Amino acid sequence: MNSEQRAGAVEKQTGRLESFSDGVFAVAITLLVFNLQVPHLPAGAISVPALGSALFAQWPSYLTFITSFATILIMWASHHGIFRMVYRADTPFLFANGLLLLLVTVVPFPTSLVAQYLSTPAAALACAVYAGVFVVINGAYNLLWWAATRQRRLLHPSVTPRQVKRLTRHILLGLPVYLLATLLAFWNPYVSLGLCSCLWIFWALTFYEGSPSRRRLPSGQDMETAPEIDA
Amino acid sequence: MNSEQRAGAVEKQTGRLESFSDGVFAVAITLLVFNLQVPHLPAGAISVPALGSALFAQWPSYLTFITSFATILIMWASHHGIFRMVYRADTPFLFANGLLLLLVTVVPFPTSLVAQYLSTPAAALACAVYAGVFVVINGAYNLLWWAATRQRRLLHPSVTPRQVKRLTRHILLGLPVYLLATLLAFWNPYVSLGLCSCLWIFWALTFYEGSPSRRRLPSGQDMETAPEIDA
Amino acid sequence: MNSEQRAGAVEKQTGRLESFSDGVFAVAITLLVFNLQVPHLPAGAISVPALGSALFAQWPSYLTFITSFATILIMWASHHGIFRMVYRADTPFLFANGLLLLLVTVVPFPTSLVAQYLSTPAAALACAVYAGVFVVINGAYNLLWWAATRQRRLLHPSVTPRQVKRLTRHILLGLPVYLLATLLAFWNPYVSLGLCSCLWIFWALTFYEGSPSRRRLPSGQDMETAPEIDA
Amino acid sequence: MNSEQRAGAVEKQTGRLESFSDGVFAVAITLLVFNLQVPHLPAGAISVPALGSALFAQWPSYLTFITSFATILIMWASHHGIFRMVYRADTPFLFANGLLLLLVTVVPFPTSLVAQYLSTPAAALACAVYAGVFVVINGAYNLLWWAATRQRRLLHPSVTPRQVKRLTRHILLGLPVYLLATLLAFWNPYVSLGLCSCLWIFWALTFYEGSPSRRRLPSGQDMETAPEIDA
Numbered sequence: 069m070n071s072e073q074r075a076g077a078v079e080k081q082t083g084r085l086e087s088f089s090d091g092v093f094a095v096a097i098t099l100l101v102f103n104l105q106v107p108h109l110p111a112g113a114i115s116v117p118a119l120g121s122a123l124f125a126q127w128p129s130y131l132t133f134i135t136s137f138a139t140i141l142i143m144w145a146s147h148h149g150i151f152r153m154v155y156r157a158d159t160p161f162l163f164a165n166g167l168l169l170l171l172v173t174v175v176p177f178p179t180s181l182v183a184q185y186l187s188t189p190a191a192a193l194a195c196a197v198y199a200g201v202f203v204v205i206n207g208a209y210n211l212l213w214w215a216a217t218r219q220r221r222l223l224h225p226s227v228t229p230r231q232v233k234r235l236t237r238h239i240l241l242g243l244p245v246y247l248l249a250t251l252l253a254f255w256n257p258y259v260s261l262g263l264c265s266c267l268w269i270f271w272a273l274t275f276y277e278g279s280p281s282r283r284r285l286p287s288g289q290d291m292e293t294a295p296e297i298d299a
Numbered sequence: 300m301n302s303e304q305r306a307g308a309v310e311k312q313t314g315r316l317e318s319f320s321d322g323v324f325a326v327a328i329t330l331l332v333f334n335l336q337v338p339h340l341p342a343g344a345i346s347v348p349a350l351g352s353a354l355f356a357q358w359p360s361y362l363t364f365i366t367s368f369a370t371i372l373i374m375w376a377s378h379h380g381i382f383r384m385v386y387r388a389d390t391p392f393l394f395a396n397g398l399l400l401l402l403v404t405v406v407p408f409p410t411s412l413v414a415q416y417l418s419t420p421a422a423a424l425a426c427a428v429y430a431g432v433f434v435v436i437n438g439a440y441n442l443l444w445w446a447a448t449r450q451r452r453l454l455h456p457s458v459t460p461r462q463v464k465r466l467t468r469h470i471l472l473g474l475p476v477y478l479l480a481t482l483l484a485f486w487n488p489y490v491s492l493g494l495c496s497c498l499w500i501f502w503a504l505t506f507y508e509g510s511p512s513r514r515r516l517p518s519g520q521d522m523e524t525a526p527e528i529d530a
Numbered sequence: 531m532n533s534e535q536r537a538g539a540v541e542k543q544t545g546r547l548e549s550f551s552d553g554v555f556a557v558a559i560t561l562l563v564f565n566l567q568v569p570h571l572p573a574g575a576i577s578v579p580a581l582g583s584a585l586f587a588q589w590p591s592y593l594t595f596i597t598s599f600a601t602i603l604i605m606w607a608s609h610h611g612i613f614r615m616v617y618r619a620d621t622p623f624l625f626a627n628g629l630l631l632l633l634v635t636v637v638p639f640p641t642s643l644v645a646q647y648l649s650t651p652a653a654a655l656a657c658a659v660y661a662g663v664f665v666v667i668n669g670a671y672n673l674l675w676w677a678a679t680r681q682r683r684l685l686h687p688s689v690t691p692r693q694v695k696r697l698t699r700h701i702l703l704g705l706p707v708y709l710l711a712t713l714l715a716f717w718n719p720y721v722s723l724g725l726c727s728c729l730w731i732f733w734a735l736t737f738y739e740g741s742p743s744r745r746r747l748p749s750g751q752d753m754e755t756a757p758e759i760d761a
Numbered sequence: 762m763n764s765e766q767r768a769g770a771v772e773k774q775t776g777r778l779e780s781f782s783d784g785v786f787a788v789a790i791t792l793l794v795f796n797l798q799v800p801h802l803p804a805g806a807i808s809v810p811a812l813g814s815a816l817f818a819q820w821p822s823y824l825t826f827i828t829s830f831a832t833i834l835i836m837w838a839s840h841h842g843i844f845r846m847v848y849r850a851d852t853p854f855l856f857a858n859g860l861l862l863l864l865v866t867v868v869p870f871p872t873s874l875v876a877q878y879l880s881t882p883a884a885a886l887a888c889a890v891y892a893g894v895f896v897v898i899n900g901a902y903n904l905l906w907w908a909a910t911r912q913r914r915l916l917h918p919s920v921t922p923r924q925v926k927r928l929t930r931h932i933l934l935g936l937p938v939y940l941l942a943t944l945l946a947f948w949n950p951y952v953s954l955g956l957c958s959c960l961w962i963f964w965a966l967t968f969y970e971g972s973p974s975r976r977r978l979p980s981g982q983d984m985e986t987a988p989e990i991d992a
Contacts, residue, residue, distance in 0.1 A: 084783070084841060090315070091787030094322030095557075097404065098330065099791065104408040106415050119421035123428070134401065141397050148315060159966070162838075170830050173790065177797040184799050190812035197816070273390070321546070325553030326788075328635065329561065335639040337646050350652035354659070368632050376624075379546060504621075552777070556784030559866065560792065566870040568877050581883035585890070599863050607855075610777060735852075 085162070086151050089169060093147070096173045097140045103133050103180050128186035132198075135261070136179040138268045139202065143172060146209060146271075149235060154216045155224045164212040171205045186257065195260040196253035199246055202264060206242040213239050242267060316393070317382050320400060324378070327404045328371045334364050334411050359417035363429070366492070367410040369499045370433065374403060377440060377502075380466060385447045386455045395443040402436045417488065426488035430480035430495055437473040444470050473498060547624070548613050551631060555609070558635045559602045565595050565642050590648035594660075597723070598641040600730045601664065605634060608671060608733075611697060616678045617686040626674040633667045648719065657719035661711035661726055668704040675701050704729060778855070779844050782862060786840070789866045790833045796826050796873050821879035825891070828954070829872040831961045832895065836865060839902060839964075842928060847909045848917040857905040864898045879950065888950035892942035892957055899935040906932050935960060 107122035147168070154161070178198040185194035216222045217232055245267050253260035338353035378399070385392070409429040416425035447453050448463055476498050484491035569584035609630070616623070640660040647656035678684045679694055707729050715722035800815035840861070847854070871891040878887035909915045910925055938960050946953035 087318075087780075088783055088787055088837065090319050091322060091784060092791050094319055095326050095788050095791035096794070097400075098323055098326035099794065101327070101330065101404045101407055104405065106408070106411045109421070114416070114419040114421050116421050116424045119416060119424050123424075137401050137404070138397070141400070144319065145393075166831070166834050169790075169834070170827065173794045173830070174797065174826075176794055177799070180799045185807070185812060188807040190802070190807050190809050193809045193812050193816075318549075321550055322553060325550055326557050328631075329554055329557035332558070332561065332635045332638055335636065337639070337642045340652070345647070345650040345652050347652050347655045350647060350655050354655075365632065368635070369628070372628050372631070375550065549780075552781050553784060556781055557788050559862075560785055560788035563789070563792065563866045563869055566867065568870070568873045571883070576878070576881040576883050578883050578886045581878060581886050585886075596863065599866070600859070603859050603862070606781065 082151060082154055082157050085157055085165065086148075089147060089151075089165065090144075092169045093140065093144045093172060096175060097137060097144070099176050100133055100136050100140070100179060102176065103129050103136075103183050105129070126183075129183040131261070131265075132179045132182045132186070135265045135268070136175055139264070140172060140175055142268050142271050143205065143209075146239065149238075150209075150213055150216060153224055153227045153231065153235070154222050156222050158215075158222060161212065161215040161222055164208060164215045168205070168208040168212055171201065171208050174201060175205075177201075182261065186261070191257040192254045195257035196250050199249035199253055199260055199264055203243065203246040203250055206239070206246055209239050210243065242271070313382060313385055313388050316388055316396065317379075320378060320382075320396065321375075323400045324371065324375045324403060327406060328368060328375075330407050331364055331367050331371070331410060334360050334367075334407065334414050336360070357414075360414040362492070362496075363410045363413045363417070366496045366499070367406055370495070371403060371406055373499050373502050374436065374440075377470065380469075381440075381444055381447060384455055384458045384462065384466070385453050387453050389446075389453060392443065392446040392453055395439060395446045399436070399439040399443055402432065402439050405432060406436075408432075413492065417492070422488040423485045426491040427481050427484035430477055430484055430491050433495060434474065434477040434481055437470070437477055440470050441474070473502070544613060544616055544619050547619060547627065548610075551609060551613075551627065552606075554631045555602065555606045555634060558637060559599060559606070561638050562595055562598050562602070562641060565591050565598075565638065565645050567591070588645075591645040593723070593727075594641045594644045594648070597727045597730070598637050601726070602634060602637055604730050604733050605667065605671075608701065611700075612671075612675055612678060615686055615689045615693065615697070616684050618684050620677075620684060623674065623677040623684055626670060626677045630667070630670040630674055633663065633670050636663060637667075639663075644723065648723070653719040654716045657722040658712050658715035661708055661715055661722055664726060665705065665708040665712055668701070668708055671701050672705070704733070775844060775847055775850050778850055778858065779841075782840060782844075782858065783837075785862045786833065786837045786865060789868060790830060790837070792869050793826055793829050793833070793872060795869065796822050796829075796876050798822070819876075822876040824954070824958075825872045825875045825879070828958045828961070829868050832957070833865060833868055835961050835964050836898065836902075839932065842931075843902075843906055843909060846917055846920045846924065846928070847915050849915050851908075851915060854905065854908040854915055857901060857908045861898070861901040861905055864894065864901050867894060868898075870894075875954065879954075884950040885947045888953040889943050889946035892939055892946055892953055895957060896936065896939040896943055899932070899939055902932050903936065935964070 104126070107119065107126065109118055109122060157165075178194075178201045182191075182194045182198045185191055213236060217236070220227075220232075223232070245263065249260045249263040249267075252263065335357070338350065338357065340349055340353060388396075409425075409432045413422075413425045413429045416422055444467065448467070451458075451463075454463070476494065480491045480494040480498075483494065566588070569581065569588065571580055571584060619627075640656075640663045644653075644656045644660045647653055675698060679698070682689075682694075685694070707725065711722045711725040711729075714725065797819070800812065800819065802811055802815060850858075871887075871894045875884075875887045875891045878884055906929065910929070913920075913925075916925070938956065942953045942956040942960075945956065
């Protein structure tokens with residue numbers, strides 16, 4: 069086995085773990101649609117205006133659906149960002165990944181909670197749980213990244229310390245923001261929810277900042293995760 | 300790395316994005332089955348004719364299920380048509396793809412809305428929402444294709460301007476038709492729904508028009524998306 | 531591109547279509563679990579015997595769950611049996627495959643129908659619908675196989691006429707049996723359901739009849755679908 | 762076809778079976794989230810404390826969700842552990858794998874059963890069914906492994922008898938523990954549930970015991986399943 073073939077084999081070490089994780093992400097993100105429920109009107113009161121206002125009254129469902137969808141999508145992108153640099157797995161890494169997947173599948177639950185209670189007196193708790201779940205998810209990401217980087221055992225040899233530092237900062241960033249959103253929920257649930265929405269927009273925008281397509285890197289490089297790998 | 304290996308690497312750049320998208324499409328299309336609900340009959344009134352007429356009364360569910368299924372299937376084919384020509388991704392492209400996936404997962408919601416309200420006085424609004432969602436989806440496709448083709452940065456070098464123009468026409472076509480279907484819903488919901496159904500049949504038929512199998516291209520060419528790539 | 535590389539490219543032509551189909555099969559087969567509902571007991575009447583008898587009373591759900599699961603599994607195996615021989619797709623083939631996927635995702639609906647109505651006076655119709663869906667699915671398989679084999683345009687060059695004939699027989703077999711099961715449902719629903727169950731057991735047993743592992747074929751051959759490919 | 766190409770072909774023989782199984786595992790594990798239901802409070806009684814206590818009262822749901830999630834995750838890892846050593850499939854192996862998949866998709870059902878009945882007088886039966894399902898799943902694993910190893914026909918030539926023996930022990934271990942948990946359920950449901958939880962923690966810890974990363978094996982080796990393959 070020459071060095072090139074070995075490199076190929078190395079790539080594949082986490083391949084199954086990754087494709088299984090992808091499957092879980094894809095199913096979890098699609099199940100969010102169950103938060104959108106068709107309104108039930110009493111048989112005698114069905115009319116275009118009645119259905120229209122019933123659909124409009126569901127705006128918390130639409131808002132949380134979009135926020136959760138976008139957040140899972142960003143989480144998926146971050147997951148790949150981590151796996152791009154990792155070329156093998158050990159027990160703590162697998163545990164951390166399992167915890168992360170568990171939390172990703174949980175997201176439809178707080179999403180539905182907020183959708184149902186945002187316009188009630190219990191909105192504060194619903195939004196606190198929502199933001200709180202993202203605190204825990206962010207913790208799981210930090211755990212996964214810590215498991216990947218401690219002693220650099222699992223990282224691909226080509227990953228530079230600067231890249232590691234960059235992703236560490238990137239992942240840590242969410243923790244204080246989501247913690248703040250959790251606390252703010254008890255003051256104003258809408259501000260809390262707004263903060264959760266802003267964070268994914270911010271992440272999405274920064275995730276590809278300094279994208280190689282702007283810096284004209286050689287064409288053989290992977291654009292998808294290249295921002296993470298400051299070659 | 301020689302040019303052939305680089306070509307292989309280029310192919311893989313959007314591989315994960317694509318397989319994740321495929322997963323979302325596959326789950327979303329399968330979740331449509333939840334629009335088919337087993338009718339509940341009162342315990343004393345269960346008989347073959349009663350169940351038969353209850354099943355028959357659900358025809359709007361069957362109709363919208365088939366239309367939505369076929370439309371998502373065509374959307375999946377179009378998605379691949381676009382990704383065949385794209386060999387790398389940047390931020391706007393990823394955003395547009397995320398928006399598209401969000402809208403694809405939403406499809407079961409308006410489908411269920413039409414199924415429940417087609418035989419009620421609120422049918423007009425239900426059908427307008429249904430066609431309206433497809434207007435937005437078509438917009439997302441145009442956005443995705445625009446993100447892929449602006450300055451030709453993301454397109455595979457082998458893609459010709461004629462191919463780009465052809466797919467642009469192909470995708471733009473749906474916009475006026477779905478807009479018309481949205482407006483027509485307020486005049487006649489059935490005509491609106493019929494238009495949505497016709498459009499996917501039309502697309503399915505034209506998607507492979509001029510298929511290479513008819514034009515006897517060399518056997519090494521990909522038949523699946525070849526009509527889009529007028530080699 | 532030399533002939534070997536071209537062969538590799540040929541393999542991949544239906545790759546995406548197949549993996550998308552696999553995704554739909556996997557989701558549809560897993561969604562069957564929603565036919566197993568936890569029984570709801572009145573708060574005052576909850577006890578081990580009460581829950582036990584409530585669980586036992588759900589036996590039609592278990593029976594149809596197992597039958598439908600096994601049938602989709604066999605259908606998945608047959609789908610691969612067909613795709614093993616096909617190396618490219620054209621419009622009619624894609625249409626037939628789309629129809630097949632639509633019908634596969636429908637299976638949870640008649641399954642749930644039988645589960646709810648097997649012990650009621652409407653059992654005859656429920657079982658007739660159940661078997662009837664499989665008649666239509668079998669028709670879709672025959673259509674898919676016909677689309678693959680007409681003029682042999684889509685078949686891999688190495689496929690022999692004997693293999694084609696064998697699979698044709700194999701797929702056609704189900705049609706009369708499922709038609710019989712549909713008719714028998716009006717005479718005795720249990721016999722109809724039993725026939726549907728027997729058929730998948732029979733298919734499972736014959737699918738690998740004459741398996742190469744028994745006939746000691748060279749080790750390079752694919753065992754999974756080899757029975758279909760009488761080399 | 763030289764020996765290297767043949768080796769490549771051998772790898773792929775169970776590829777589709779495996780990716781289909783992965784899909785089923787991924788969907789089944791994600792569907793567990795439906796055990797987490799948003800509590801419904803009467804419109805007049807909605808407040809933060811009321812929602813808080815309603816959420817807290819659902820702790821059996823959270824507990825069983827986590828236990829089932831972790832168990833399916835471990836099952837997925839074991840499934841791959843088996844498929845790493847298998848390079849082709851025959852009829853009994855396919856039957857055993859189908860049975861296993863059926864049982865994996867069933868897991869959400871007993872999970873929901875325990876969640877709903879853990880704090881009721883019927884807890885004993887619910888927990889017995891829960892542990893009992895895992896007895897049957899463990900039986901299916903033993904069956905699958907037996908089908909893979911009898912006469913060593915399906916095993917990859919490089920698998921050593923020591924590795925086979927090790928995995929045999931590993932899989933057999935669960936049987937007495939789950940049987941015990943089933944019986945204990947009638948004495949104390951919580952102990953039964955605790956035992957099921959402990960088992961997956963124990964398995965997770967032992968699964969990677971003696972991981973190559975600790976034994977400094979050459980870097981070309983697969984870390985994911987290496988513990989099973991005592992090279």
